[in-house]
Amino acid sequence: MNIDDLIAIDIHTHAEEPCCGHRDDGYHEFQAGMAKYFKNPAGADGMLPSVQDTAAYYRERKIGAVIFPVDAERETGFRRYSNEEVAEIAAENSDILIPFASIDPAKGKMGAREARRLVRDYGVRGFKFHPTFQGFYPNDRSAYAIYEAIAEEGALALFHTGQTGVGSGMRGGMGMRLKYSNPMYLDDVAVDFPDMPIILAHPSFPWQEEALSVAQHKPNVYIDLSGWSPKYFPPILVRYANSLLKHKMLFGSDWPAITPDRWLADFENSEFRDEVRPLILKENAKRLLNL
Structure with a gap:
């Protein structure tokens, strides 16, 4: 990876499709609900992008x-996408x-x-957790046994925070709490x-x-801005991004669910300061991932 040639580093993309061929019962309805929540046709009528498709894009x-x-087999019954397969395609x-x-704790x-x-063995750099999707x-x-392993191996932990599109509008929220x-x-x-870097995913x-309080108080905590268009960010989030948490x-x-094309177009018209934009788009991730 030639970092200098990249215009940005997206810290939050999903490998969605099941690894074992057909979709599990209920998976199509789950993805259709997600597509409706995000006003995105992806997943509503067909298969989502493969990891290879994502790389090309x-x-x-x-x-x-x-x-x-995301390993949510226990809560949903949907077979997880093989971690090894994702890592091999990434390689x-x-x-x-x-x-x-992702591993259910x-x-x-x-x-x-x-x-x-x-x-x-596979060069994995971090682990994604979704407390609502995984039910913990x-x-x-x-959960501390897996955190100990991640910390000792020098990897990162990324946690979904806040409301989720998972189960949104479905009966009983698909059981998601x-x-x-x-x-x-x-x-x-x-x-x-x-000493374990922690990323709080999404405006929470x-x-x-x-x-914002946790990220300001704890040196090892960061925030990713995924899951929302920047035009919907609350003012206090933009204020902290422009100052204390830049x-x-x-x-x-x-x-x-949200494409970088859409996100970056709205970011261009948002209230972030010019000197902060390069930090958010690439420099902070470059430092955090030690690229």
Whole structure:
């Protein structure tokens, strides 16, 4: 990866399609709900972009991309996309893709063993957690086995925070409980794992001020700006990005739900200061990922 040639680094893209051929029962309806929530046709009528498709898309735009699946098998019954397969395809496209992985923390010591193997043998740089999708409180001690492995291997931890499009508008919200994704639970994780970089994903509605507080107070906590168009960012988030947290804000799109084309177009017309824009788009991620 030639960092100097990239115009940006997208810290938040998804590998969505199941690894084992057909979609599981209910997966089409789940993706259709996501497409409606994000006002994006992707996933509503056909298969979503493959990891190879994603690499080609980002290469054409000269944008680096962190990519990951989400392991929510226990809560949803949907088979996860193989971490190994995502990492292998990322390695084939290492000029543009940076592999993260996902492991349900309920897998305990087995999950911790998998995390170590993925870092050592597959070059995985970080791990994505989705407390609502995976059904756990981030500060539950049962999750600490996998955090210990991640911290000891020098990898990052990225957590969904705030409301989610997962299950939005579906009966009972598809069983998804928003309470798990309050960013204040990650304050405990930041205290107990002070050397593990933690990324709070998304503007954390309705807990935006909690997220800003944790990121300001804990040196190892960052915020990615994915999942929302910048034109909808709350003013306090932009204010902190322009000042106290300018070195802790990261560009993320939430591909394929939100495309970088859409995000960057709205970012161009937002209230971010000129000197802050390069930090958000690339420099902060370059430093955090040690690229």
